[in-house]
Amino acid sequence: MTLIVPFFAGLVAALVGVLPPGLINMTVAKVRLTDGLKRAMVFTLGALMVIAVQTYVSLLFARYISLHNEVVTTLRAIGFIVFVLLTFYFFFFAKKPDLNNRRIELKSKRSRFFLGMLISGLNVLPIPYYVFVSVNLASSGYFDFQLAQEISLVLGVITGSFLVFNGYMIFIHHLQSKTDFFIKNMNRMIGSITALVALLTFWNILKQDG
Numbered sequence: 001m002t003l004i005v006p007f008f009a010g011l012v013a014a015l016v017g018v019l020p021p022g023l024i025n026m027t028v029a030k031v032r033l034t035d036g037l038k039r040a041m042v043f044t045l046g047a048l049m050v051i052a053v054q055t056y057v058s059l060l061f062a063r064y065i066s067l068h069n070e071v072v073t074t075l076r077a078i079g080f081i082v083f084v085l086l087t088f089y090f091f092f093f094a095k096k097p098d099l100n101n102r103r104i105e106l107k108s109k110r111s112r113f114f115l116g117m118l119i120s121g122l123n124v125l126p127i128p129y130y131v132f133v134s135v136n137l138a139s140s141g142y143f144d145f146q147l148a149q150e151i152s153l154v155l156g157v158i159t160g161s162f163l164v165f166n167g168y169m170i171f172i173h174h175l176q177s178k179t180d181f182f183i184k185n186m187n188r189m190i191g192s193i194t195a196l197v198a199l200l201t202f203w204n205i206l207k208q209d210g
Helices: 004-018 023-035 037-066 069-093 112-122 126-139 147-170 181-209
Strands: none
Touching: 004 126, 004 147, 023 037, 023 112, 023 147, 037 112, 037 126, 037 147, 069 181, 126 147
């Protein structure tokens, strides 16, 4: 049980964090269309290696933060505000993604692995994001920064990220359709998840104050 919770927490956190259209997702989709499935998978492997390193680095930061309760309290409050704002954004302001309007130039058809590492490395936002996730898990009693649990959480993040990247590759043609169900409802689905995370964070804040 102690390893299952960090794994699924990492998986869900990755699904929430990676699902919104971004440079990595769109590049994965573009490589799939232009170079085929094999090179898209090589690109994904490169991106996942960097994500794994970023996640573990975030755990190192989180381990330090978890030893200082005042930082944890502040981080929870900030996280609650961020997820509330994200919920409003995805429900009321976010535009539907359109792959046709995304300009991603892929000049070379070689070294897709290193291209995946490069593009993933340019995105440093996962580090504070997974710091917040792991600190909240630890303060809730589901995570204590043991090596086995850290590896479990990293594997969960890698699995969730791969599922999203693979989903973009599989449904690339459907994502281009204006009538596709996923296009119509993706922002609401993400907004629902961020709303749930905000409620759980708020509950943890009340429990700590109580």
